[in-house]
Structures are given as C-alpha cells and as structure tokens.
Amino acid sequence: MISTATVPTDRFATSTGRAIIAGVILALCLVALSFISTNLVQELFGYSQNIKAREPTFFIRMGLLIGAIAAAFVLITSLSYYKRNKVAVAPWMFLSIGLVFFMIYVIVPIFQSISYSFTRWNGLYDINGIWTGEWVGLNNYKLLLNDPNFYTSLWNNLLWLLLFMLAVPIGLFIALFLNQTVRGIRIYKSLFFFPFVISQVVVGLIFTWAYNPEFGLLSEVWSWFFCETKTNIMGNLTRVCSPEPPSILGDETMATYGIIAAGLWPQIAYCMILYLTGLNNISSDQIEAGRLDGAKGWKMLRHVVLPQLKPATFIAIVVTVIGALRSFDMIATMTQGGPYGSSNVLAYYMYDQAVGEGVGRYGYGSAIATVLFLIMLVYISYFLWRMYQDELEAR
Amino acid sequence: MKCKLNFSIASIAAAVLMSTSAMASDLIITFDDLNPDKKAAYDAAVEAFKKANPDINVTANNGDREAHKGSIRNALQNDSPDVITWYPGNRMGPFVDAGLFMDISDLWASDESLSSNFNAIKPTMTRDGKQWGVPYSYYQWGVYYRKDIYDKLGLSEPKTWDELLGNCDVMKEAGVTPFTIGTKFLWTAAGVFDYLNLRTNGYDVHNDLTAGKIKYTDDRIRATFANWEVMLDRCSFVSTHATMSWQDAIAPFANGDAAMYVMGNFSVGQYKDAGLKDEQIDFFQFPEITAGLPRAEEAPADAFFIPAKAKNVENAKKFLSFVASAEVQGEWNKSIGQLPPNAAAEINTEDKFIVEGMETLSTAAGLAQFYDRDAPAAMAKEGMQGFQRFMLDPSTLDEVLENLDKVQAEVYK
Numbered sequence: 125m126i127s128t129a130t131v132p133t134d135r136f137a138t139s140t141g142r143a144i145i146a147g148v149i150l151a152l153c154l155v156a157l158s159f160i161s162t163n164l165v166q167e168l169f170g171y172s173q174n175i176k177a178r179e180p181t182f183f184i185r186m187g188l189l190i191g192a193i194a195a196a197f198v199l200i201t202s203l204s205y206y207k208r209n210k211v212a213v214a215p216w217m218f219l220s221i222g223l224v225f226f227m228i229y230v231i232v233p234i235f236q237s238i239s240y241s242f243t244r245w246n247g248l249y250d251i252n253g254i255w256t257g258e259w260v261g262l263n264n265y266k267l268l269l270n271d272p273n274f275y276t277s278l279w280n281n282l283l284w285l286l287l288f289m290l291a292v293p294i295g296l297f298i299a300l301f302l303n304q305t306v307r308g309i310r311i312y313k314s315l316f317f318f319p320f321v322i323s324q325v326v327v328g329l330i331f332t333w334a335y336n337p338e339f340g341l342l343s344e345v346w347s348w349f350f351c352e353t354k355t356n357i358m359g360n361l362t363r364v365c366s367p368e369p370p371s372i373l374g375d376e377t378m379a380t381y382g383i384i385a386a387g388l389w390p391q392i393a394y395c396m397i398l399y400l401t402g403l404n405n406i407s408s409d410q411i412e413a414g415r416l417d418g419a420k421g422w423k424m425l426r427h428v429v430l431p432q433l434k435p436a437t438f439i440a441i442v443v444t445v446i447g448a449l450r451s452f453d454m455i456a457t458m459t460q461g462g463p464y465g466s467s468n469v470l471a472y473y474m475y476d477q478a479v480g481e482g483v484g485r486y487g488y489g490s491a492i493a494t495v496l497f498l499i500m501l502v503y504i505s506y507f508l509w510r511m512y513q514d515e516l517e518a519r
Numbered sequence: 520m521k522c523k524l525n526f527s528i529a530s531i532a533a534a535v536l537m538s539t540s541a542m543a544s545d546l547i548i549t550f551d552d553l554n555p556d557k558k559a560a561y562d563a564a565v566e567a568f569k570k571a572n573p574d575i576n577v578t579a580n581n582g583d584r585e586a587h588k589g590s591i592r593n594a595l596q597n598d599s600p601d602v603i604t605w606y607p608g609n610r611m612g613p614f615v616d617a618g619l620f621m622d623i624s625d626l627w628a629s630d631e632s633l634s635s636n637f638n639a640i641k642p643t644m645t646r647d648g649k650q651w652g653v654p655y656s657y658y659q660w661g662v663y664y665r666k667d668i669y670d671k672l673g674l675s676e677p678k679t680w681d682e683l684l685g686n687c688d689v690m691k692e693a694g695v696t697p698f699t700i701g702t703k704f705l706w707t708a709a710g711v712f713d714y715l716n717l718r719t720n721g722y723d724v725h726n727d728l729t730a731g732k733i734k735y736t737d738d739r740i741r742a743t744f745a746n747w748e749v750m751l752d753r754c755s756f757v758s759t760h761a762t763m764s765w766q767d768a769i770a771p772f773a774n775g776d777a778a779m780y781v782m783g784n785f786s787v788g789q790y791k792d793a794g795l796k797d798e799q800i801d802f803f804q805f806p807e808i809t810a811g812l813p814r815a816e817e818a819p820a821d822a823f824f825i826p827a828k829a830k831n832v833e834n835a836k837k838f839l840s841f842v843a844s845a846e847v848q849g850e851w852n853k854s855i856g857q858l859p860p861n862a863a864a865e866i867n868t869e870d871k872f873i874v875e876g877m878e879t880l881s882t883a884a885g886l887a888q889f890y891d892r893d894a895p896a897a898m899a900k901e902g903m904q905g906f907q908r909f910m911l912d913p914s915t916l917d918e919v920l921e922n923l924d925k926v927q928a929e930v931y932k
Contacts, residue, residue, distance in 0.1 A: 244932070248617045249596055251827045256617050267929060272922060337759045338770070357668060357693055358775030374703075374761030374911075462703065463761045464908035476900070481588065483897045484613065 138204040146198035153192035240490035247486045264491035277468040280380050287384045288448035292440050295395025303403045320393035328457030331386035335372040343369040373459050376466035387454050391447050395440045402436030470496040546834040547578045547600040551587035560854040568841050575834050595619040599828035601835040607643045607822050608888035609895055615646050621825040624649045626836050632843045636862045652822040653839045654860040656852050658784040659876035660817035666801040668778045676803040683806045687754035697754040699777035701763030705903035709890035711781050712906050713817055716743045718808035722815035722885035729893035731931035735923040748913045769793050787872050802875050813884030901926040
C-alpha cells in the first residue's frame, strides 16, 4: 500500500494480495453454491421447484451469494484495469445490483412465461417438487386462434385504448375551464380532482351500484319516466316498468362501455391535473404578444397555448395508455369479465384462465400473456424511441 | 450452526417433557369457513377432540373460503398441515393425480363408521379405486318456493314437468315471475342445468358428460337444452339475473315478485334473514321430466383430506375417524343446518328442510356433486359461461355448444 502511494507509476498496478484473497473467496463461494443448488437453470425457469427453500441451506445459499458478490467487488476494484477505467466502470458497478434484481423479477419471468406458453400445465408440482406439465409446442397458440373469447378480449382491449383517449381532451377542457381566478377556485379544483384520489375498486363499486337495474341510481331516474308502482299478489309494493331499465353490466353489448365510462371518471381528473400544472407554467409574455397580434379564443388556444402544453399532452397520453392497459381492477370489481366473458380484456382473461377460481390452465394463460406482451412491446418500443429522440434533441 | 443449536434445545425440551408426561405430539388442522355458525361447529368439534386426546397438541387454523381455493396449492406443496379441507369429486382430481393427497383407503377399510355408514357418498370420495378424504357435511338441492303464493293461487307441489309448467302459467297469469336466480357469479345457472340434465337423461349420462365422455352437441344434451328453452319461455326467470348475485336474487323472492328458487339448503337462513317466516317457505324435489328415470340429486359435500407431506399422519387419521363418528357428525351438522354423510348420525328433526333433505337424499338413486365440482375447473368455467349466455339469449345455443365441445376436447386430454 505504501509503495502505491509513494511511487506514482504504480498507481494503476493490481494490488495482488487483495486480488488473490478475493479471488479465492469468490471461487470457494461459487463451488459451494454449485454443490448446494443443482439444476440452476431448471430452477430459474420454474421447471422444478425447490421445496426445501425454507430449510437452513436457504440461508447458507443466500450467505454464499452475498459473499460471492462482495468478493467479486473487491476483486474487480483491486485490478489495474479498474483503476485505469474508474470513470467508465464505476457506474456499472452501482447499477449492477439493480440490474440483477431487474433480471430476476422482470426479465426472467418474461422468458419463464414465454416458455410456459409452450406447455400444458395446471400449476402444480408433485410431492418431490417435480414439475407436472407437458410440452405441447405451439398448441396453445393454435387454440388461441380458434377461441372466440380471445377475439372478444382483443377487441375490448382496442376499445379501451381508443375510448380511454377521450380523457385527454375532456381533461384539457376542464383544466381550461378551471384555470381562472375566482373566489373559492381551489375548492372546485379539489372537487374535480377528487375521483382520482379514490381507489379504482371503490370507483368500480360505486358505478356497479349506480348501474344496477333493480336499485341503482340509473334505474331510479328511469322509473321517473317509464315505471309505475303496483301492488303485487302478496300485497307488497313492486315496480313495473315498460320498457325495462337497461341492465348495463348484464348485457354483452353494453358491459364494456359501462366499465370504460366508470374508468374515465378518475382518468379525466388525472389528465385535468396534468394540464392545470401545465397551464401554470405558460409564459405570460407569449400570451400578451399573441394578444397584441390580435389572437383570441380558438386561435389563441390552437397556436399559443397548446404548443406550450405539449409536454403535458405527451405525459397525459402516456398515462392514459397505461391506464387503459391496467383496466384489470375495474373489470375484476365490476363484472369479472361477464356476462359470459363479453367484457374480458387480455389481462383479465389471462388471469382468469391461469389463476382465477382454480381453473389452472397455466400454459394457456401464459400464451395469452405472451400475446399481450408482444402488443405492449410495440407501444413500449415507440415510447423508448421517442424518449431517445428527445434526449438527442436535448443534446 | 444455528440449526444444530435449535435442534439441541428442542431435544433437551423434548427430554424434559418426556420425563414429566407421555410423549406429546402435534396435529395441525386447516379449515376454510369463517361464517359464524360454520366456525362455531368446527371449533366445538376441535375442542371435543382435544378433550378426548389430551396428549395431542392441536393447532386449529381457519381461513376465508375463497382465499383457501388459492392458498391450498402452496399449503400442499410447501407448508403442509396434517389435515386440510377440500372438495371431493373431480375438484380433488388434480391434487390426487399430482400425488399431493394421501391415500386413506386403509382407514376407510378399518374404521367402524367409514366402512359401514358412508356407502352413499363413498363413490364421490373415490378416485382410481382408492379413497382420499372424509366428508363431514353435505346438503340437498331442490326447489325452494313461497308456500303462501302457492296457496293463494291454489297450486300444489309439482311432481312432473307438465305440472311445473302448468303452475308457471298460472303464476305468470297472476303477474308473478315463476323463478328467481342471480347468475352474476355463474354457478347458480349450473344448478338449473344439472337438474334438467339429471331429470332428462339420468345420472349416468350426466356423469359421462362431466367426465368428458359425451359431447355437448350430443342429441341427449340437446334434449336437455330444449327443455331448458321451454322452461325459459313458460317459467321465465327474473329478467335482470346477470347482474345479481344469489343473495341479491332473494329480494324479489322475499317481496313476493318471484315464487321459486332452484337452490341449495344453505340458502334457508338467508330467506329468513330477508324477513320470510318458516311457514311462508317450503321445499320440493325438482320434478320428474323423463318418466321412470331413477331420481338422482345434487348433494355437494365438504371433506377433510390428509396432505401427502403431513408430518403427523397417525394423529391426522385419528382426527378423521373422530370426524367420521356418528355423534360428531350429528352435532356438527345440527349446528350448521346441514346433513351428516354418516347414515347412522342423528339429524335435527325440528327443521323441516333437513327432514325433507334427508328423505330426498337417502332415497336418491345417485348423488351428483354439482357441475363445477364434477367437471374439471377449466371446463366448468367455460360451461357455466355458456349456460349464462344461453339463458340470456337461447338463439345462441349452437354457438355455445360447439364452443363447449372445443374446450372439452382440450381440457380432458
């Protein structure tokens, strides 16, 4: 150590002693690990489940793993290559831990579920922890092509994406409307923002009750126009309507629209708040300059205000697309995909086939998940490309 | 090291215990019903078992029924209790096939009660010629009806299909919707289908259908759906059934807007909670459709199983034979208002529904477990969606049946 400090040319030399000790520890840890856990690849891809995870070897393995990582760090930092290229290598070392977890919890599961999609499996391991499924090649995808429920779900996904976009213009409209200085405007703003604060499940329940054709808000209003109250055979009051109030969530032609309408309520609030913050940042110089040039009303909005709101619009579209793809919770609370699967989307159909109510078609569910992943990949790629372009421009 | 240390502490503790009393052993039970009456009956039985076996250290767990359907997978594979509740019939199939339940045929052969008093239910506990569990309770299905409406219209309990349809005509004339039902969660529609199929084609055909040996487009099954279409036409169901749960559907029944309900006996308590008195409601067996067909009934059972990874197998078997005994079965089912599978057990003779249920089931030619337990879960899900779709729009029948054939071909491979 002293020699490296005093002789400048040795600054980048490998500290041999440290490297050797770290290397030996690393090798020992790796050898011990490979002895304890056999079939690492199989375990990684879920084809065998280590049912002894809770036993002491689990902690030993964790200890060995952490030991190996620490030894690797020490080894790398004592190499002369690292000392020469500190600036380039150090960020990757900080990133590596995050990347490892990203691999384990995001990347590997993606490939796991793609690999399950070629199998028929009911989600069970037998008593020895051996995977009970069988390989069926492309069979699940063939079934998918013949499955009417799959097309219904796909179509509904598309409907969600299209109709959910209404949240952006409506949100903008409300934001423009609320962007004024009147007494108590903060209260009005909070009231408009309120639905976004409520959980999606609660929104789903509120709308389910409102739609209920027996006792819902909608049927109350309906009964002012079309219903009369009669006494039935047992002498109790009962309501007779003609025509009957619409059963929105019980009718295949209306169920999806009903759920989308419920989902729009909080989404509009979200877009509104994005635009409100955007409006705060609009430069008043440009507004004034526009006004001097005689711009008013629509022209002012179109040519002066909207261009300045472009970042807000981009974010609003992104969160709305994500919201449309996250429609799972609304569907789960409002219809469970019913009536007879007509309000399913791919995400819910996947859950339903694999995990829901013990149906246990894990292979088929994985095939649906893979298709959904491919569709989302298009959107994600566009999004990343767009971000990349923005970065280039910023430079 | 730590593990060794623990082990040595445990062995010292064990040694101390051994010196003071006989060797204590454990028993872990996992139950799946938190409803107050069900929970009380289970707790009482566990207490009685503890009293009878003071040397066994019993841990009694209880959890939500729907959550149990998901968590049992993990429980059987990783963290097994010694006794666990699950459903017989095809619902136990995947776990039996994966070797996760223990074969208890020896207990069925040696135990006094199991070998002699469980003959009616034994087939549903059997798979591959072996027995896998012990049922603690079951209940009848049938038609629950408003006796006061029937009396007012001068009707009597129908024995045949034509009588039922005739009754429906009179009710519709009087402005009463004959049947209530809530199909939001699908399974209620399966109850109607099961009965129509059992009465049209009989137990064997129904069994073959749920076992995947008969196609849904088979003429016999089409005949069932033809009867269902007649029923939809003449005995209409409440029109908004697709948005109602089975509990919601009680409202028109209690209000007198609808007069009949195809249901299981667990629903009686809910009718009474909705304000109906005992004399206002009654029960009849689903009427005969094909004359001369032996009468089969729906009778879903709940049962205890021993996971293959259970650690205290002897104690688990002791508990199962305790649960099978006539006294325990009688007590248990009296307090939850259901029927004991043990034929020698006493029933609550003051409850007219229990008396009629016992009569219905003990004279039945065969017992079905309910569509979503007889058919594999993947088939049942698709089938019940098909039933709901057919009920909402009978003209979709061909499409529904063809789709079910497709799913069937895949699921039963």
